[in-house]
Amino acid sequence: MEQVSTTHRIASGSAVVRIPDTASLPVIETEAALRALLASLSGVDAVGAAARAAKLATRSLKQSTKRDALDLAISMVDLTTLEGADTPDRVRSLCAKAWRPDPADPSTPSAAAVCVYPDLVATAREALAGSAVAVASVATAFPSGRASLAVKLADVAEAVAAGADEVDMVIDRGAFLSGRLGQVFDEIVAVREACGTAHLKVILETGELVTLDAVRRASWLAMAARADFIKTSTGKVAVSATPPVALVMLEAARDFAEATGRVVGVKLAGGIRSAKEALRYLVVVNETAGALWLSPRYFRFGASSLLNDLLAQRTKQRRGVYVRPELFSGD
Amino acid sequence: MSERLGVRKTYKLVVNGAFPRSESGRSYEVRDAAGALLANAAQASRKDLRDAVRAARAAQPGWWGASAYNRGQVLYRVAEMAEARREELADQVVAAEGVERAHATATVERAIDRIVWFAGWTDKIAQVYGGTNPVAGPYFNFSIPTPSGVVGVVAPAEDSLLGLVETVMAPICAGNAVVVLASETRPIPAVLLGEMAATADLPAGVLNVLTGRLAELAPVLADHEDVDGLDLAGAGEMRADLAARGAGSIKRVLADDPRDPDAAALRRIRAFLETTTVWHTIGQ
Numbered sequence: 001m002e003q004v005s006t007t008h009r010i011a012s013g014s015a016v017v018r019i020p021d022t023a024s025l026p027v028i029e030t031e032a033a034l035r036a037l038l039a040s041l042s043g044v045d046a047v048g049a050a051a052r053a054a055k056l057a058t059r060s061l062k063q064s065t066k067r068d069a070l071d072l073a074i075s076m077v078d079l080t081t082l083e084g085a086d087t088p089d090r091v092r093s094l095c096a097k098a099w100r101p102d103p104a105d106p107s108t109p110s111a112a113a114v115c116v117y118p119d120l121v122a123t124a125r126e127a128l129a130g131s132a133v134a135v136a137s138v139a140t141a142f143p144s145g146r147a148s149l150a151v152k153l154a155d156v157a158e159a160v161a162a163g164a165d166e167v168d169m170v171i172d173r174g175a176f177l178s179g180r181l182g183q184v185f186d187e188i189v190a191v192r193e194a195c196g197t198a199h200l201k202v203i204l205e206t207g208e209l210v211t212l213d214a215v216r217r218a219s220w221l222a223m224a225a226r227a228d229f230i231k232t233s234t235g236k237v238a239v240s241a242t243p244p245v246a247l248v249m250l251e252a253a254r255d256f257a258e259a260t261g262r263v264v265g266v267k268l269a270g271g272i273r274s275a276k277e278a279l280r281y282l283v284v285v286n287e288t289a290g291a292l293w294l295s296p297r298y299f300r301f302g303a304s305s306l307l308n309d310l311l312a313q314r315t316k317q318r319r320g321v322y323v324r325p326e327l328f329s330g331d
Numbered sequence: 332m333s334e335r336l337g338v339r340k341t342y343k344l345v346v347n348g349a350f351p352r353s354e355s356g357r358s359y360e361v362r363d364a365a366g367a368l369l370a371n372a373a374q375a376s377r378k379d380l381r382d383a384v385r386a387a388r389a390a391q392p393g394w395w396g397a398s399a400y401n402r403g404q405v406l407y408r409v410a411e412m413a414e415a416r417r418e419e420l421a422d423q424v425v426a427a428e429g430v431e432r433a434h435a436t437a438t439v440e441r442a443i444d445r446i447v448w449f450a451g452w453t454d455k456i457a458q459v460y461g462g463t464n465p466v467a468g469p470y471f472n473f474s475i476p477t478p479s480g481v482v483g484v485v486a487p488a489e490d491s492l493l494g495l496v497e498t499v500m501a502p503i504c505a506g507n508a509v510v511v512l513a514s515e516t517r518p519i520p521a522v523l524l525g526e527m528a529a530t531a532d533l534p535a536g537v538l539n540v541l542t543g544r545l546a547e548l549a550p551v552l553a554d555h556e557d558v559d560g561l562d563l564a565g566a567g568e569m570r571a572d573l574a575a576r577g578a579g580s581i582k583r584v585l586a587d588d589p590r591d592p593d594a595a596a597l598r599r600i601r602a603f604l605e606t607t608t609v610w611h612t613i614g615q
Contacts, residue, residue: 320554321551321554321555321556321579321580322381322384322551322554322555322556322557323556323557324556324557325388325557327556
């Protein structure tokens with residue numbers, strides 16, 4: 001309930017989005033139909049997008065709005081560990097952190113989810129029993145996405161069977177960039193089916209898509225294939241989420257919702273480390289997609305160190321003094 | 332021929348080895364002893380202070396991790412830089428404090444000598460404040476002085492060069508990183524010292540210089556929980572309040588007058604040291 005009022009206060013003057021009541025998803029049965037859909041999208045004005053994102057970054061949130069925004073951002077964090085050296089104990093401590101980010105202050109909201117590799121889903125599931133924190137798992141040959149469909153589906157099935165609420169899949173960028181759009185679409189559809197009731201987040205890896213035009217087309221492709229979320233990055237390549245990319249993906253989610261009635265979430269991942277950046281992204285969300293997306297249901301940050309900076313800023317707002325970074329547990 | 336226009340210098344902050352203007356975009360007028368406009372200086376904000384503390388925290392382990400000999404060499408290099416800019420420093424002391432030229436020159440020379448004095452102390456602190464302790468068991472027991480970490484300095488208001496050198500160099504020579512709030516009315520020597528340090532191989536972030544309003548910055552510095560020590564030499568009437576704020580996060584607080592001879596200076600070094608004691612088994 002508290003979430004609603006929080007969203008409302010930050011969202012004053014947000015973008016107006018008219019979403020039809022009844023969903024009418026585009027019917028795509030052939031690659032030609034998919035190409036026609038993507039060809040109908042206009043090109044992105046890259047300079048304009050960069051300028052718009054830079055302009056929005058100058059907005060400043062103060063006082064109670066800032067406090068609300070920090071709480072909202074904490075509730076949107078997918079606390080992530082995707083290292084080869086991950087251990088069950090590390091995942092358990094991450095789960096404890098996601099559940100109670102600041103044990104010294106019970107009013108701190110929980111994070112949205114923890115995000116781990118499939119083999120650690122069961123550990124996370126167990127550690128989070130009784131909490132509202134979701135378990136997300138990367139799958140489909142993360143992070144490169146270079147495996148056969150059978151291997152990817154087995155990866156997804158394992159994660160879902162272990163209890164993942166959300167699956168973060170990667171698209172095959174090689175296929176997308178060389179124009180095999182139908183293959184990418186079919187893979188997403190197949191993974192969507194393998195997910196069952198689990199939510200599907202589709203990672204576009206925007207750093208490898210290079211142009212904003214490609215980001216817009218990939219976003220639409222993933223949404224048409226019934227992704228629940230579109231996500232920027234794996235965090236494993238040099239360029240991750242950037243404000244212009246976030247702007248373009250949020251525009252795509254908004255336009256898709258207006259055209260089809262289906263609301264798709266957006267997840268930014270990789271390289272977002274400071275509370276200041278996170279709040280700037282919330283401004284972009286509000287001004288681009290509108291208030292509906294200002295909720296963990298439709299907007300997420302995939303991050304690890306970001307959470308501690310959000311907690312430090314939250315504590316600063318409440319106590320009026322700058323705090324030690326060590327006040328909050330490392331991950 | 333048109334007359335040449337002078338190039339006026341903007342005195343900026345020194346944070347993390349860079350020279351930013353204040354994040355807030357503010358500046359304030361610095362006046363000389365006679366009341367004439369001397370220069371514009373950056374008026375630091377709370378966020379500049381936060382950035383400076385973050386830079387100091389990041390730089391401190393590397394500075395302490397360098398060998399004591401190396402730290403001495405670097406501080407000596409600061410003295411070399413100051414020696415080369417004696418005239419400029421003396422000009423600023425004359426302007427700020429309204430003293431005779433000869434007096435200012437003597438002050439600058441004394442300040443440079445003090446930097447060398449502190450440079451000499453880096454590899455002697457452990458001998459004076461550390462030692463082996465007698466214990467009733469088959470162990471070696473050592474006590475080793477280690478730096479407190481990040482030290483916030485409120486520089487003396489009047490004695491803009493010599494007092495500054497005393498309060499800043501003492502914690503730095505012991506391996507601390509420093510965030511100094513320069514004298515509000517006479518900030519320029521502090522900025523010059525920061526410039527010299529930046530060109531003397533002192534790692535970025537070990538000495539951060541903020542200029543601006545003391546009443547605005549000092550309480551934030553004293554409250555900042557990631558600051559381990561406070562030297563309140565220039566705090567004046569705010570001293571008791573700042574000390575109480577420092578106590579809120581259990582800081583080491585020093586409130587001496589810096590213009591004392593060497594014995595007091597050793598106290599300044601001692602003020603921001605912790606003691607680490609190590610037990611080591613014998614004969615195994």
